[in-house]
Amino acid sequence: MNxxxxxxxxxxxxxxxxxxxCFDSCLNESDLNSLKGCIKLTRECAEICEYAVSAMTRNSAFMNQICQLCAEICEACAKECRxxxxxxxHCKKCAEACERCAEVCRSMIA
Amino acid sequence: MNxxxxxxxxxxxxxxxxxxxCFDSCLNESDLNSLKGCIKLTRECAEICEYAVSAMTRNSAFMNQICQLCAEICEACAKECRxxxxxxxHCKKCAEACERCAEVCRSMIA
Amino acid sequence: MNxxxxxxxxxxxxxxxxxxxCFDSCLNESDLNSLKGCIKLTRECAEICEYAVSAMTRNSAFMNQICQLCAEICEACAKECRxxxxxxxHCKKCAEACERCAEVCRSMIA
Amino acid sequence: MNxxxxxxxxxxxxxxxxxxxCFDSCLNESDLNSLKGCIKLTRECAEICEYAVSAMTRNSAFMNQICQLCAEICEACAKECRxxxxxxxHCKKCAEACERCAEVCRSMIA
Structure with missing residues (x-):
């Protein structure tokens, strides 16, 4: 593993x-209505990250394609959280984590 | 949902x-050495199918990209199981299921 | 498999x-504030069901313990959706599905 | 979070x-036949750990029950890898990681 x-x-x-x-914290905020997109995308992003971790740690032959998808979803989540x-x-921290993750995923496929 | x-x-x-x-059955076969690729790919394929089902049932904005990836992995698994x-x-049945799944995933993105 | x-x-x-x-539909409702628990529990329940399906289909030695946990989570989700x-x-349909699932999970461990 | x-x-x-x-490495070993149990249990254990991480990070109300199950599965995997x-x-390292994980999961429910 490099x-x-x-x-x-x-x-x-x-x-x-x-x-x-961020998902759990959003559900406890008073401005819940403005956080719908965030709730949807943080779940979306958590699921692809989980899947990407599984793929990379078991040395999947498809890890590049998976990281490509992960980068796209991280970018969408970062944009919403921003x-x-x-x-x-929690949204600020999440946006930062998504941006860093997207960047490293992009360097995986470079 | 269409x-x-x-x-x-x-x-x-x-x-x-x-x-x-197929994964579980392969592990009980006597010709285990020839089934390594099958064991690796059936797990790979089960994971993307799980992920695709989750994405489609929660109406993900990324379902087309996910189905594209699912089709590719299904095709690789079908080829190995064939x-x-x-x-x-169990390999025959698995190859057939993967081929059908790949086909419908392709029609999702058409 | 029996x-x-x-x-x-x-x-x-x-x-x-x-x-x-139900998760996705709740996020589009106008009474979002009253559906917080539903959003949290439908995700929780979807994740254990996914995990239970994976375990049962690969003939896991732990499927009974997993079904026990699945029954508990389904019951909590059903109660909230009710x-x-x-x-x-969508909440009604979800409650019904959770109740049926809990019942069959209970019969797995009986 | 404590x-x-x-x-x-x-x-x-x-x-x-x-x-x-360990799962991926086992599939490349020459004594594959003696590693069947290891292949099955490392996948089993990876799946519960993934699920437990998801549950704990989204502050699940069921994290104690999930950690209880995770401890049991980690112990079974550790025993096989030992x-x-x-x-x-890779089996030695996996056994050690499973033992540490089981211990901390036990302290979660203590």
Missing amino acids: ATQKQCIEECLECLKACNY KHAEHHE | ATQKQCIEECLECLKACNY KHAEHHE | ATQKQCIEECLECLKACNY KHAEHHE | ATQKQCIEECLECLKACNY KHAEHHE
């Missing part, structure tokens, strides 16, 4: 943690 | 069942 | 579909 | 990585 792959596994794990924490980053620390 | 999406969910579920049954279809009924 | 196990796989799949459909069954058809 | 829960997430992630690495620890470094 250094990029190791780093990609770690960033996917960080992203999965940030997304699930909108709420000023008001919610 | 008819293609419904059918795609059903074929992914059938494929997931056939892959996991090699053993003469000797093992 | 008849109970086959039925349990089918009910878990139906439950997973109903939960994910509260909204009068106002939302 | 310190035990944080540590439990980390140990589950380490265990998931060790199990998937048998091959002398011959295969």
Whole structure:
């Protein structure tokens, strides 16, 4: 396993943690209506990160395609969370984790 | 949810069942050495089918990209299982399920 | 695979579909604030059903313990969805699917 | 999130990585026939660890029951991998990760 792959596994794990924490935190906010997209996308992003971690750690022949998809979903989630980053620390942290994860996923397929 | 999406969910579920049954059956065969690729790919294929079912049933915005990846992995698994279809009924059934699933996944993205 | 196990796989799949459909539908409702528990539990229930299906189809040695846990989570989700069954058809359908799934999971471990 | 829960997430992630690495490595060994149990259990253990990480990071109300199950499966996988620890470094590392994970899961429910 090369250094990029190791780093990609770690960033996917960080992203999965940030997304699930953000998902749960959003459900406890008072401005719930504005966080619908965030709730949907943090679950979406947590699921692809989980799947990507599984694929990379078992040395899947499809890890590049999976990382490509993971990058796209991370970018969509980051974009949504960024909108709420000023008001919610969990959204800010999640956006940052998604952006880092997307970047490393992109370097996997470069 | 349109008819293609419904059918795609059903074929992914059938494929997931056939892959996991084949995975477990392969581990009990005497010609285990020739089934390594099958064991690796049936797990691979079961995981993407699970992920695709989750995505489609929660109306993911990324279901087309996920079905594209699912079709590719199903095709790889079908190809491997086909090699053993003469000797093992579970490999034959699995190859058939993967081929049907790949076909419906392709029609999702058409 | 015996008849109970086959039925349990089918009910878990139906439950997973109903939960994910309810999750996505809840996020589009106007009374979102009253559906927080539903959103959290439908995801929770979808994840255990997915995991239980994977375990049963690959003939896991732990399927009884997993079905025990699945029954508990299905019951919690059914209870929450029942509260909204009068106002939302998706919650009603989800509660019914969870109740059926819990019942078959209980018969797995009987 | 308390310190035990944080540590439990980390140990589950380490265990998931060790199990998937061991799974893939076993499939490349020449004594494949003696590693059947290992292949089956490393997948089993990777799946529960993934599920436990998801549950803990989204603050699931069922995390204690899930950690109880995770401890049981980790112990079974550790026991199997221990048998091959002398011959295969990946089995030794996997057994150690499973033992640590089981211990922390037990402290979650204590």
